[in-house]
Amino acid sequence: MNTVIPKIRMGFVGGGEGSFIAQAHHQAAGLDGRFELVCGAFSRDAQNNLRTGNRLGLPQSRCYSTWQLMLEAERALPAEQRMELLVIVTPNHLHAPVASEALAAGFHVFSEKPAALSLAELQDLRTRLNNSAGLYGLAHTYLGYPMVWQARDMVRNGVIGNVRKVLVEYPQGWLSQDVAGQGNRQAEWRGQPALSGAGGCIADIGTHAFSLAEFVADQTITHLCANLGVHVEGRQLDDDAAMLFKTAQGASGVLIASQVCAGEENPLSIRVYGDKGGLEWRQEQPNSLIHRSLEQPMRTLRSGTGQPWLCAAATQRMRLPAGHPEGYLEAMANLYGDFATAIRTGGAKNTAPGVPGIEVGLRGMAFIETAIASHHSDAKWTPLECNV
Amino acid sequence: MNTVIPKIRMGFVGGGEGSFIAQAHHQAAGLDGRFELVCGAFSRDAQNNLRTGNRLGLPQSRCYSTWQLMLEAERALPAEQRMELLVIVTPNHLHAPVASEALAAGFHVFSEKPAALSLAELQDLRTRLNNSAGLYGLAHTYLGYPMVWQARDMVRNGVIGNVRKVLVEYPQGWLSQDVAGQGNRQAEWRGQPALSGAGGCIADIGTHAFSLAEFVADQTITHLCANLGVHVEGRQLDDDAAMLFKTAQGASGVLIASQVCAGEENPLSIRVYGDKGGLEWRQEQPNSLIHRSLEQPMRTLRSGTGQPWLCAAATQRMRLPAGHPEGYLEAMANLYGDFATAIRTGGAKNTAPGVPGIEVGLRGMAFIETAIASHHSDAKWTPLECNV
Amino acid sequence: MNTVIPKIRMGFVGGGEGSFIAQAHHQAAGLDGRFELVCGAFSRDAQNNLRTGNRLGLPQSRCYSTWQLMLEAERALPAEQRMELLVIVTPNHLHAPVASEALAAGFHVFSEKPAALSLAELQDLRTRLNNSAGLYGLAHTYLGYPMVWQARDMVRNGVIGNVRKVLVEYPQGWLSQDVAGQGNRQAEWRGQPALSGAGGCIADIGTHAFSLAEFVADQTITHLCANLGVHVEGRQLDDDAAMLFKTAQGASGVLIASQVCAGEENPLSIRVYGDKGGLEWRQEQPNSLIHRSLEQPMRTLRSGTGQPWLCAAATQRMRLPAGHPEGYLEAMANLYGDFATAIRTGGAKNTAPGVPGIEVGLRGMAFIETAIASHHSDAKWTPLECNV
């Protein structure tokens, strides 16, 4: 009891000015007070890099001009000063290369998704991970929401019976027009295959829907029938996807992901139906979970500490009593919290329990590639093959 | 002004005790006071037939033991007593035969959907209809909702721009278990191909979703990629359907119809997105229409007389000021109202303006057959061919 | 079984062109097919009167120029033709006089609320009613909603424990501006004390809130502390009311009624809390009833036939399965249905069971007068005295 648990020393690659997701990571990591930012390579633009580091309270000496230099320099520092965890918030094409090098250099890695640009690249990363002592996590933030864990728990405990149907959707509207051409930097790099990968919408948000579906419904998707679309002239990558799917456990479902549903914000949602009832969760109202049943009126389970009908996995991801809304940053902070625990107490098999790991990344990447293949295929069903 | 407009004399085929939909028809027809029930052949069970007629205020003389006798006897009555409109609320297999004979006998017909058991049977009915002087309408009740007309008007007026995406779904839960085997009569006949047709869920509610999509989005669906399911042992017809689709106008979409979404009631819904915005309508909250836009905050248009921002087609289908909920029966009553107007003022081309006619029936039937064909096909896309 | 139950012959006083509420009565009475309009004195304007009767299918002979003539003439008709039930949908000042004469002439009366212009006038009406053989009902439509009965049943059965708090509100916005001065006829007569009575908003909708509170919470309100307001220059009657109240059973509460909550439609709502839980019902979503509890997650009970967890009183007021919305007209039709049953089977003590009777009228009138007295009083509490 007398030893203060030191904060985890954290460095960032990426996240210069204008990066929404990097700011979210800083806030999420700050929320529970278990992390300390010690270094960064925020931007290839030297001034941006320094300004960002300065704003975040770093001395110039630990604002590195490249991530390679950062890995090298940090590795040379005394253990008690050295960065422990590297957070990767760059455009997609750097995720795997940076992660590989960081793991090889002895650091833990928390990476934005997707884990790589291709399944091949990712399998290589897995090999490196397996040969390292590092822990690896993916920022599938939506898997940090407590009511997502509650839903999964109810499915696993048979509350809705055998799962038959999974309906998951993620309709956004922000790419309805040519925002990349109008200077939106988020849209700009996402529109370039070299930076973003082969998938556009299917990779950016389709993977969220996919991972949520497999996680909550406790199913393994085995076949896809996908139709992708591009709706803005000159856009190179898909901005819209819809697909039918089947699971190994015998369920079927629909996955919708789109960035041209004009006017929509971020309403990721999932519904799972079994032979006894169904569950519904909507990210824009993340503190509610609807449970429908053949045997009783509809119930709305609400997030909040101290409610005996919620499972432990959900409750331990909550900070506040019911009626005090928690949101996106809290969900991401739950991933950080689990990562912190794993770093201090030791994870398992290169994974921080509670944090989506390389397997989620592999399945997500297989999903992207299968969806694209299915789109180009005349066959109805394309198998999704990924043994993780 | 001095001549009272006489009520329309109406007869029923089907609708003996226990028929939910027949009761709804009686109530909807009664709502606006423009119809008078004068005869019926409610049930093949003689006692049920008489009890039903009695309960509905009919003399025994006009409770007929068969629909054939009814057509014959009513035809022989003086014009001012004779039934004018025949309402068909039997199981599906009788829809087309009764309609054909009734039209031939000089009566107008308002039929429950589907219009026939097969496309072939329905094309025959169309020929008969074209050769008759009768008006023909289909009880696609959801097309009677005022905010559905409002949505269609906004789409047609370009409020959301060019339509790109159509998401329509109709998830029910009442066939999650073997209710037919447990004595539910609605489920019983619906489960028999000879009475119901080749489609189960796809015919019963899939057609509602299909017709709503084409109506609101003002699109013609040309290709389907469908996956149907059967989830209860011994059930002969599909209880679940999901499909991707494409339209002649270049949009794509998803249609979900299911009767095994355990715990769901009747949440038919549609979302349509164009390049400027989107619309959302949900049947369980039928008095609201959500309009999202790239250029302004989300708006909720609400049903209710006297609101200048609603279109005429919507307003004339409303009875009450905003905040006084209207529902399913009022929507059906709107179809009856349009039918009454057409009967008294003359319709056009065998159709009552405002009431879904034979073309909606034909497209719906083509939809059913195409969905089933697609389900059995290994090809991704199956064309939906139906020139109406 | 061989005798057809004849429809109830109904006449109207009031309800010429432009009357929203009269049209609602026609529709509600028509919905279940148990009433037949046989006569009317719709308007003092002769042409309006005839036009209205004509539109409603009446012969000129039974469109009477005054209600007095109607009572006299109908009384003289043979019993099997004669009007049985008089529906009063005039401005308020005629409610009691017409009702009194009609009861004296042997007719049943279904009156719009308020039952009279003053408590004194209403007590006189009660005396006449008690001396008659007639049944008397008040169109407190909101008490016809099935989920209102469900809520009352749950309160009575102790589901929420001992009632502590009652929060009832009825905020409308349609009198936010000087609509009477702009030609709105509904607003015009409501603004004249001689036609409307001493209360404006407090009488027009405050009584709805009051009656709903006493009905659902199963409480008797004994003390008021009211603040009324007038917000438009030149308006004579209150357009806004708020008050604290106490009940004989020990609960306390708040009642809000306003017609200057700009932009609001008709969101009458009630919340009742006991020591174990609470109930919430909102008229604009009338098919849902929310049940909160200390011991389980929030439940939403939904209207719809065939749900075993709903009480008989609620279920028998429903026509459709869950998910098929019923609304305002169906609620009013429930009052008509109960009135029809009472007329054919005999009511009790001048009342049709299920239909708000003279007692509800008396308490409502006492409420209006007490609220006005309280508003003008400097004392905090003003007793509401009304033994019915």
Place this chain on the structure above:
Amino acid sequence: MNTVIPKIRMGFVGGGEGSFIAQAHHQAAGLDGRFELVCGAFSRDAQNNLRTGNRLGLPQSRCYSTWQLMLEAERALPAEQRMELLVIVTPNHLHAPVASEALAAGFHVFSEKPAALSLAELQDLRTRLNNSAGLYGLAHTYLGYPMVWQARDMVRNGVIGNVRKVLVEYPQGWLSQDVAGQGNRQAEWRGQPALSGAGGCIADIGTHAFSLAEFVADQTITHLCANLGVHVEGRQLDDDAAMLFKTAQGASGVLIASQVCAGEENPLSIRVYGDKGGLEWRQEQPNSLIHRSLEQPMRTLRSGTGQPWLCAAATQRMRLPAGHPEGYLEAMANLYGDFATAIRTGGAKNTAPGVPGIEVGLRGMAFIETAIASHHSDAKWTPLECNV
């Protein structure tokens, strides 16, 4: 640009194990990375104090056994190590004494509300504050929500016209039963007048409703008519309050605050109506603001960066794009952020702009005392006198 802005060094009084609100303060302060915890006097229980400090990463040397010692010791430290801001999260009775001493010792103070146990005590604190160089803020967290600022901005800009009605409510359910007697520590101290002050519910949450009403509606409440209640045997302080009120600007309203609305969580809400429209905000869905209008359909303004129709004051309090929910901790973090800015850039008149200051505290305390006086008075209206 080359100088890193140092984090603000923060100390806590109160917040030992089991304190929900202290944990929320730590998280809120951590969210944006501008604060650093340097010391604390968390609990009078020495072990609890040390454990808490240890968990929070403090060395034993800066875990003080009493707040008096902490003030003294910190004051003696070099300026660059010394605590700058004292956060007070004790039970109510210590708020003012600790704040007074801290201000006198040269520290800034951020205090949980209420600011004191009585108006007299608080006026004394104000004098001390005015004589100090410190900044003083109150954790009225709900005033940190961005859509609350948006609502206020719209009111001030006349979007809803002249304000007529203000309806504010805060119904909780957690004191429905004798939870203090069952070991709930939050309930325990709140139930003791010596620790909590003269008001129970009225102080604990009534002040939130009061401050929100004055803030959003931009009104000064001048008269109250209150009814308080106690619903659990042996409870000393009110657990329920309802009141009518009037404002200096001519509006009227209703305030409801209760802790015995069994089953309710934390649905603080406010509705403000002017002569042109109305606004509605609900804390449990804090990212939405409903705008009703006489001239257009209902609009729902949604929180999220980058929306040109939101005001600057709202947007600068948001971190994420629309559809990424922010909640209670983010609202509190907004207060911390404004406090940080004021500390680093200089506040004004002992206040951090954007953070509720001593004036909000004074009006809140006057509200509590006036509500209690009104409850005990037979007069309808009790003036709320507080010139700040």
